Amino acid sequence: MIASILPSISPGTLLAGGVTATAASLWLLLPGGRSGAADRTARWLGWLLGIVALAGFIATGHRLGSVGEEAVFLTVALVAVISGAATVVSRSPVYAAIWFAMALAGVSGVLLVLGGQFLGVATIVVYAGAILVMFLFVLMLAQPAGLAPYDRVSNEPLLAAVAGAVLLGILSLSIGRLTAEPPACCLMGGTKAALLADSAAAEPATAAASGIDMLADNHVARLGGELFGRHLLAVEVAGVLLLVALIGSIAIVSRGAADAESAAARRAMP
């Protein structure tokens, strides 16, 4: 849509503009030690530039098949990305945690669209249900009243924003190149090309036709079969890892409590 309205803009220019807008937007949005009206103006400008950058990314994106699919994917992806940005730039850590929950909802939607039914639900249950609640518990235990000074300033916001935007530019550049034909140098003469042609003729190439359908009825059963068949050892190791983390965190807590008690006793002695 946008690309057809602005046909004169080349994809390279669009990408460079998107990277610049992303960097400027993140720099304006991050807590930068401004106060009062200047901060509010900077945040408005930052969100506007962020919307411009998002529009650039949507314009360079690829058209999916149907309008409905596109609308659903766009909605969940925008929820994930905008909430992720709000997580990063929120002054209050409690708001950051709540925005992160929203970003998790968006990510789980993206996973559902991509065919990860079990993972979409597991993300909500494990992340939003367990990990995020743990974060909020720690925040309630440790957060001082009001906004702390260190929540109102950032470490080098300009450099961080530029680094993130440049990384994003490089990543989207290499993702855009995936659609291109493989360079001739990598085909090693005619033999590999001939092999490819043979095997491509022998078996269907696309994922949908290769016999593993992500959207099958018994999705979870197949995932479980894969997990407890081919990756059984890794599952056992993950179980041991969970146990070690449990014991380790309890050990650190009780050790810290003993240290604090002995320190208090030492202070009380003289």
Next chain:
Amino acid sequence: MILLADVVAPSPLVLDGLVVGAILFALGLVGILARRNLIVMFLCAELMLQGISVSLVSWSRHHGDWGGHVLVIFVLTVAACEAAVALVFVLQAFARTGRLDSAAWQSLRESNLSRTIDHELPAIDTVPLKFPKLAPAGIEPAADEDAALEREHV
């Protein structure tokens, strides 16, 4: 063995999923570099993990196998372990310094780095918060003195 996926171009949905994963990863990177609050830094690390998960599931869809899904399940497991241990460390750090500030531990920095000093801090917005109030209705109940003794506040 020749991977056919090396030559078959990914579908548009896979590419869009990869872009979403890249954006989430970059946002989390910016947060971890810039923010000072330890808990917000951890949230940003989790955001980067979410970006990785989206990318893995996209590639799994492209290749038509379960490898990406299984990896994401292990990412979830390790993230849970990491959050448990790291939050305990954060609590211990808070107990020692009274702050959730990463700059409170800057004595651990490299010797050639300069010290982080907060020069001028912005003033807190003094706009008072407004909460909704219920209109008074009915008659005021008689105060129960026993209940008032039992608890100081609700």
